Amino acid sequence: MNGSRAVITVEALSKSRTGVPVLANICLTVAEGSVTVVVGSSGSGKSTLLRCLNGLETFDFGAVAIAGHRLSAGPHAPQLLEHVRRDVGMLFQQFNLFPHLSVIENVVLAPRVVLRLTAEESRARGLALLDRVGLRAFAEARPATLSGGQQQRVAIARALAIQPRVVLFDEPTSALDPAMSADVLDVIVDLAGSGQTMVVVTHDHDFARKAAAWVVQIDAGKIVRQGLVDEIFQPT
Amino acid sequence: MSRWIRLFLLVLTGLTACDFVGTWPQASAAADLEAVRDRGELVWGADQEGGGPHVFPDPDNPVMLRGFEVDLAAMLAEELGVLARFQQGQWDRLPLLLGRSTDCILNGIELTAQRNRDYRCSRPYYAYALQLLARRDSPLAAFEQLLTTAPRGRWQVGVLTGSAAEIFMRSRHDLAVDVIGYDGTIDSMEQLKTGVLDAAVMDDCIFTFYADRFAELRAVGRPFAGGFYTILTAHNTPQLAVAIDAGLGRMIADGRLQTLYDRWDMAGRQQILMLRDAAEIPASKPQSIWALCRETVPLLLESAAMTLFLSCISFPLAILVGLSVAIGRLHGPVSLRPLLVGYVELVRGTPLMLQLYAIFFLLPQIGLALPAIVAAILGLALNYSAYESEIYRAGLKAVSLGQFEAALSLGMTKWQALRYVLVPQAVRIVMPAVTNDFIAMFKDTSVCSVITVIELTKRYSVLALSTGRIMELALATAILYGAMSWPLSLLSHWFEHRLARSASAR
Numbered sequence A: 001m002n003g004s005r006a007v008i009t010v011e012a013l014s015k016s017r018t019g020v021p022v023l024a025n026i027c028l029t030v031a032e033g034s035v036t037v038v039v040g041s042s043g044s045g046k047s048t049l050l051r052c053l054n055g056l057e058t059f060d061f062g063a064v065a066i067a068g069h070r071l072s073a074g075p076h077a078p079q080l081l082e083h084v085r086r087d088v089g090m091l092f093q094q095f096n097l098f099p100h101l102s103v104i105e106n107v108v109l110a111p112r113v114v115l116r117l118t119a120e121e122s123r124a125r126g127l128a129l130l131d132r133v134g135l136r137a138f139a140e141a142r143p144a145t146l147s148g149g150q151q152q153r154v155a156i157a158r159a160l161a162i163q164p165r166v167v168l169f170d171e172p173t174s175a176l177d178p179a180m181s182a183d184v185l186d187v188i189v190d191l192a193g194s195g196q197t198m199v200v201v202t203h204d205h206d207f208a209r210k211a212a213a214w215v216v217q218i219d220a221g222k223i224v225r226q227g228l229v230d231e232i233f234q235p236t
Numbered sequence B: 001m002s003r004w005i006r007l008f009l010l011v012l013t014g015l016t017a018c019d020f021v022g023t024w025p026q027a028s029a030a031a032d033l034e035a036v037r038d039r040g041e042l043v044w045g046a047d048q049e050g051g052g053p054h055v056f057p058d059p060d061n062p063v064m065l066r067g068f069e070v071d072l073a074a075m076l077a078e079e080l081g082v083l084a085r086f087q088q089g090q091w092d093r094l095p096l097l098l099g100r101s102t103d104c105i106l107n108g109i110e111l112t113a114q115r116n117r118d119y120r121c122s123r124p125y126y127a128y129a130l131q132l133l134a135r136r137d138s139p140l141a142a143f144e145q146l147l148t149t150a151p152r153g154r155w156q157v158g159v160l161t162g163s164a165a166e167i168f169m170r171s172r173h174d175l176a177v178d179v180i181g182y183d184g185t186i187d188s189m190e191q192l193k194t195g196v197l198d199a200a201v202m203d204d205c206i207f208t209f210y211a212d213r214f215a216e217l218r219a220v221g222r223p224f225a226g227g228f229y230t231i232l233t234a235h236n237t238p239q240l241a242v243a244i245d246a247g248l249g250r251m252i253a254d255g256r257l258q259t260l261y262d263r264w265d266m267a268g269r270q271q272i273l274m275l276r277d278a279a280e281i282p283a284s285k286p287q288s289i290w291a292l293c294r295e296t297v298p299l300l301l302e303s304a305a306m307t308l309f310l311s312c313i314s315f316p317l318a319i320l321v322g323l324s325v326a327i328g329r330l331h332g333p334v335s336l337r338p339l340l341v342g343y344v345e346l347v348r349g350t351p352l353m354l355q356l357y358a359i360f361f362l363l364p365q366i367g368l369a370l371p372a373i374v375a376a377i378l379g380l381a382l383n384y385s386a387y388e389s390e391i392y393r394a395g396l397k398a399v400s401l402g403q404f405e406a407a408l409s410l411g412m413t414k415w416q417a418l419r420y421v422l423v424p425q426a427v428r429i430v431m432p433a434v435t436n437d438f439i440a441m442f443k444d445t446s447v448c449s450v451i452t453v454i455e456l457t458k459r460y461s462v463l464a465l466s467t468g469r470i471m472e473l474a475l476a477t478a479i480l481y482g483a484m485s486w487p488l489s490l491l492s493h494w495f496e497h498r499l500a501r502s503a504s505a506r
Ligand SMILES: Nc1ncnc2c1ncn2[C@@H]1O[C@H](COP(=O)(O)OP(=O)(O)O)[C@@H](O)[C@H]1O
Pocket: A017, A022, A040, A041, A042, A043, A044, A045, A046, A047, A048, A049
């Protein structure tokens, strides 16, 4: 990992739900500015791992050091979670845009209420981000009037608006058809190129190659393989 | 489309029907003397809540009624050769029983020109005078003091709704008093005792009867203005009316009525002297429809404004409390949740009328006397807050968990997520249900009349009785309710439509 600084260190993390192990002894390091792709069959625990990283879920053993914060096993203090989440963005398969707000309002909400920026500052930042994902023209539209791919790009702009050190993507394109997926993945690749640290759950090999990712393969809650993208995805 | 038309019709028919259904138990048509004799029963209407000395439940055996009018009814029935049977009704609406289930009304009904026009009034059977009451510690020492304001503003004076005391006090525009109508005389004495009222005015015999029970109260000055009690019968039973007059005449002549008054400690000899010389009271003329409108429409409009005011203040409060309770139950401290569940179940499980009674009549007992309007707003707001909390709870649960997690993932606190993401969406989801509840509250304001607030329904009931124009006024009242709730129905419909549209767009 080129010896650069680690932004995420997962130490022997284990978690079970109602007695069934979901994650077992996960150890993982994510370097600053790198892209980590997590692969694995459905139900293998990829989402759960990501949700443990930003505290949407708790775990039973081990520890997570992320963006300078430390999450331990068991329940987390609400204040710690707010700090973690300011530095860790998260994107979901279902976009989860706020339907009662316009596109630009979706993007500026967190800068306004979390970072307490002024209306002008946050709007300028929001418009710049919409520009970056190619949707500035839709700033005043309602999310429901956008295509799935457009919605996911708005969600990316929204996550970037608080300038997180790490962004976690949980299957950002699996609810989209291939054409729309490509648009979204282009945005993420572009983001990777600018040095944004990311962990991406995806099955898209092209994306992994373009982003020169470190690939982690999970099966039944355990890391079974990890390595550079060309080692893991050998042409068959 | 047809939904709100149906609602409107429901309001219209419900309103004309509901107000009087309560006082029409079963419509066994009353009949003239012949039929009374055939039946072997004289059915007489009275209100046992009205209290002594007229008609009240026997303290030792509450199933039995006692009072000088219970005795008088028995005596009168004997004169007609039949038995007396009691029919319960709300005092100010007793005359409406006539021609339905009841032959005569015998319950301290004061002889007035207006009653003389609308019903057959018997010859007087008792001479009453009006008495002003105050607490023993009150500065009120003479009736004339009511001409200038009390130390804490206008004098708050309680009267029995529909009584001569109310008519008299309301006609004295020169007095610095707010006249507050109660459904029972004892209620006004209670409220005077607890300090909600500054004074009360009632028939002297009532105070004499209760003077020991309300030892904190005293008569202020001598009784003033007075008149006679009469027995009411319907216009279409003239033979019964004649027989009643004849019976009363015999009871006065042979001293039985005096014995009766002496038994109830009501100065029998003095009574008989006054009854013997009782003056005729002329009947007032029926009003033209224009005079009726001129007299009643401003009052109806004023009361419609009260109905609007009560709902427009109470409902936002109900929403505020309801939303807080809903959020508390879903996201608040775990230790608080059983308390909130208890609150909702208690409020939902008890009638609004009981809650209003508790706030208005019980809180003063522990030193918290609220003006009727404040009590009404509080009662309505608390009552509806329980229902609104359930609606908002459902609304909050209908917003997907993903929305909450997305908000949290942006670094928001739980409260920020609620404020900016969950609640605004829940509010949109529940809007049709909430608007419907607003219409419901709007009509429930009529219950506030039990704590002396005069809103549209109460005003209708009072005016219908004082003018005898039951149908015309019912129609006017229904139109007023309809005109106020129709726009709300349209609004609710529009919200529903918008919600359906945005749901299909998603
Ligand atoms: N909310 C939940 N409640 C109970 N079990 C769950 C829940 N979410 C996921 N699981 C279970 O945990 C395991 C891992 O799930 P998940 O992390 O979503 O897998 P992946 O994202 O790799 O498909 C699966 O067996 C899944 O059934």
